Amino acid sequence: MEIVKTDVLVIGGGGAGMRAALAAREKGAEVLLVSKTPLGKSTCTYLSGGAFSLAVEGISRETHFKNTLQAGKGINDPEFVKILVEEAPERVRELHRFGLKGAWRKGYFACLGKAPSWGAPLTDLLADSARERGIAEKPWVIIFDLLAEDGKIKGALGFEFRRGVPIAFLSKATVLANGGGGALYPRNDNPVRTTGDGYALAFQAGCRLRDMEFVQFIPIGLAEEGSPGLLLAVSLPDAGRIVNSSGEDVLEKYQIVDKPVAVRCRDTFSQAIMKEEERGERVFIDLRALGDKDWPKDNMAMSQKQMLRDRFSCAARLLRIYPTVHFFIGGVSTEPDGGTEVPGLFAAGEVVGGLHGANRMGGNALSEIIVFGYRA
Known part of the structure; x- marks a missing residue:
């Protein structure tokens, strides 16, 4: 079995995972991104409509907050909604300064991707940024268990399916950012590898899941x-x-x-x-x-x-x-910084529950991954 050591292990190569990896790298950590595909490819971010819902261009923070709660039938975690509304505009402007091309419209920013991968400009930018900053990547890997010692997560066990090689990843912190489970349903618009792995990994490690009845x-x-x-x-x-x-x-x-x-x-x-x-x-x-x-x-x-x-x-x-x-509303219960009740384990993106209540407002998914990916 191969053994790979790193400071921060990020499981998932979509928008949330890459944004979390970049934030960790900015703080000087050695980071490894592990994913089922090359960074950003065949992820929900890549195949998304490419739009971020934001308090911009005539839409106030109060309106974005109210609309998000209304869509979620009022059972959203208000602290998470407040963070999303307040921090999303700056996180998107940051991406725009990095070179993300798009159009500012009333209440949103839209990437200028082409069908059917309208989110590709975002994932391409994040992947390029990760590589430029020396973030290591390991594609074609399925993570099937988290490693724990004395009650703390110390890494994960995976299988690189193209080579048929088992790998043990040892880390000081682990971030789950491997998306939802839409591909478990016969009729869905998710990539085929979106199979809910993160929920199972977190639950088996001792995390609580919330709002899983909402799909x-x-x-x-x-x-x-x-x-x-x-x-x-x-x-x-x-x-x-x-x-x-x-x-x-x-x-x-x-x-x-x-x-x-x-x-x-x-x-x-x-x-x-x-x-x-x-x-x-x-x-x-x-x-x-x-x-x-x-x-x-x-x-x-x-x-x-x-x-x-x-x-x-x-x-x-x-x-x-x-x-x-289209989207799993529920997921892992976390703190606003992505921390779970299990030491050493963090989570961000669709794998997390609480923000969207009973129903997600369109455009909040991309805003969520950059806000809470950065925080994790």
Whole structure:
């Protein structure tokens, strides 16, 4: 068995893991990033819509705070929400100064990535920054157990599956940043390796998990027969119409009025679709009336426009939509600095619960990983 020693072991090569690694390196620690894929690739950050929800461009901190609590049905941890709202703008401006290209809009900052990896500019920037600062990386590794001694986590056991080699990682501190478990569901928009490993590792080590009953389904998964699932741009439902087989306006029928509906009302929107399905109705998005002038101008919508017109004929017919698993709301219980109740073990990103309450507001995931990744 190989043995690798480091000061800080970060498990997970997505946005939260890389931001945590950079913060540890800035403080002089020797850092090793271990992940199932090369840094940033095939992660939820990489395949995200690329948008950060923030108190910028006319949206106040009070509004961001209120909207986050409203989306989470008021059971969010208010301390975590306050930290997110107060620190996210500066963390994103910091990335912008580092060279992250994007557009500042009312209430958010959007990376200028291309479909389907709109978050790639962020992961590429973080990966390049990690390598420039001498952070070591070990891809193609599955971590299957944490090492404990005298009640403290001292590293982890892993398996490098491309070489078939077991590895023991010994560290002074270990950070879990290996995401959620969306790929456990048949219908999801997560990378195939997003299998909830962090929850199992933390629980077996003695950590409490919270809010695990909440799994977010995003309502705007394309469900055209014979075609792979595709997450539609969150601005499209507000620009078009959501109708059932009988022609009824679904959002109006269920009084879903807070816009953008695919950002602020993902839970009730998904529930409405399922209620219609139970009644024998199918639900569609109607984009037929959208010309170039009316098509949303955000990066995600613009990058999908030609594909939806050419491949799916959205200008001529309705497109079926159906909820798809998008995000695990619950996770490891931590302190605001990422510390868990087990000494030596920290966590950040989707693997952590508490911030989002019962439902996550769109755009808060990327804000979460840079704020709490930095803190961990």
